[in-house]
Amino acid sequence: MNMIVARHRTAVTRYRLSRPMKLAIGDGLVGEHHDLFDYGCGHGDDLRILASEGVRCTGWDPVHRPSGGVRSADVVNLGYVVNVVEDPEERATALHKAWALARKVLVVAARLTLEKGAKRGAPCGDGCLTGRQTFQKFYEQHELRDWIDVTLGASAVAAAPGVFYVFRDASMAQLFLASRYRRRVGAPRQRRSERVFDEHRTLLQGLMQFVTERGRLPEEGEFEFLGVIREKIGGVRRAWRLIEQVTGAGDWARIREQRSQDLLIYLALARFGGRPRFAELSRDLRLDVRAFFGTYSQACGEADRLLFSSGDLAAVDKACESAPVGKLTPTALYIHVSALGSLSAILRVYEGCARSYIGVVEAANIVKLHRRKPQISYLSYPTFEKDAHPALLGALVVPLRTFHVDYRDYSSSENPPILHRKEEFVAADHPLRPRFTKLTEQEERAGLYQTPETIGTREGWQAILDGRGIDIRGHRVARRSVRDLARDHLASPQGPISVEANRA
Secondary structure, eight states: OOOOOOOGGSOOOOSSSHHHHHHHHHSSSSSSTEEEEEEEEEOOOHHHHHHHHEEEEEEEEETTBHHHSSOEEEEEESSGGGGGOOOHHHHHHHHHHHHHHHHEEEEEEEETTTTTTTTTTTEEEEEEOTTTTTEEOOOOOHHHHHHHHHHHHOOEEEEEEEEEEEESSHHHHHHOOOOOOOOOOOOOOSSSOOOOHHHHHHHHHHHHHHHHHSSSOOOTOOOTHHHHHHTTTTTTTHHHHHHHHHHHHHHHHHHHHHHHHHHHHHHHTTTTTTTGGGSSSSOOOOOOOHHHHHHHHHHHHHHHHHHHHHHHHHHHHHHHHHSSSSOOOSEEEEEEGGGGGSSHHHHHHHHHHHHHOOOOTTTOOOOESSSSEEEEEEEEEETTTSSSOOBBOEEEEETTOOOEEEEOOOOTOOOOSSSOGGGGGSSSTTHHHHHHHHHHHHHHHHHTOOGGGSSSSHHHHHHHHHHHHHEETTTTEEEEHHHHHHHHHHHHHOOOOOOOHHHO
């Protein structure tokens, strides 16, 4: 029996940007200096929102905007189009047409099998027919990447689960990938006054910013004020000696080491998609390689040794034990995403193996590095900063041997896992760490951690609080009043509760 597919029903009305467009903006691919074309734009909600933010954008849709016109653009978005086309050949044609329009990058998004409800619907071709008579093809992450690569003859970069970028220029792709592993570093502050430094402060601060970002001195064409520095100070190296005099050389040496490590991590992970030839790197990456490692072969050799060590679970386990930040348990190291850059190179590559496959998991703010099996989990605690003991909303699990990604949903659970000792997850300079630490100290003094095996879930934790006659208000411990205890006594289905026992 032939099934009728109602394609016109697939477009939904949205009042917020779609995931792929939010990601592209966050990654610096879409903005006021780029023009965008939305191929299969539906009702044009992304276009309306982007235009209101100053982005030059147009779109076309065969049903809702057939007269929009098709044109080339810096960025072309093919968002959730290929998953609603039931004909595989037509699907591939849509991908080819969108790619032909992209001058710099194509954004491709489709739904994944791990999404909630993805298995529902009557079988139809290689997908299913929904209750609204629309077609849906659900992909595995690797299946979507492989299909894009084979169809276009180009390498797709995972931006997030179900979202990929395809760059027109290979060096631009490598620059984007390298930027993912560049941690945030602040420039050292001026420690003492020096007349020449103070006289040329603005000029020298620009040079400091460059070295903070790259870890090395600029070459010709990389820094627009090199000529001015030569004229006024006598050369970039003389200017740099002046900067080290007033800021200290030690911090700059650490920045150089951090930037060389960031580059090594990028090169290690680049092996998964086929490490680029030296000529395929952007000029600034080539200069980084020469400054930090001398030759590309030397850099790749060190990167390979790092990559292979990240596959050694004993080495990973040892690195977890000595990690300067994170909550260590017998089976895993848990760390807030803001502190990933504080980990050793082996652990950053270990986590990077999962990220290079799945992309950035936007909602995840805690990363679980498994110690006993090669696996990374991305955990979502939406109220991590606000709630004293936030509940787990969902977990995306990435096994590094099979890459069969699994999503575990706790949104409807009445007894989800919760967090304690939040200060252990974040770095020492996290602005909320003092507040988290103070709460933990109060909870320890109140004896709330005496049975750690029972407090890992919301109900178990609440039972401990009730037994002690304690409430957590904001990020502080508060003992319940006699009136509160009496109210709890009346509401309790378990009979009388000793007020004196609770006050003890």
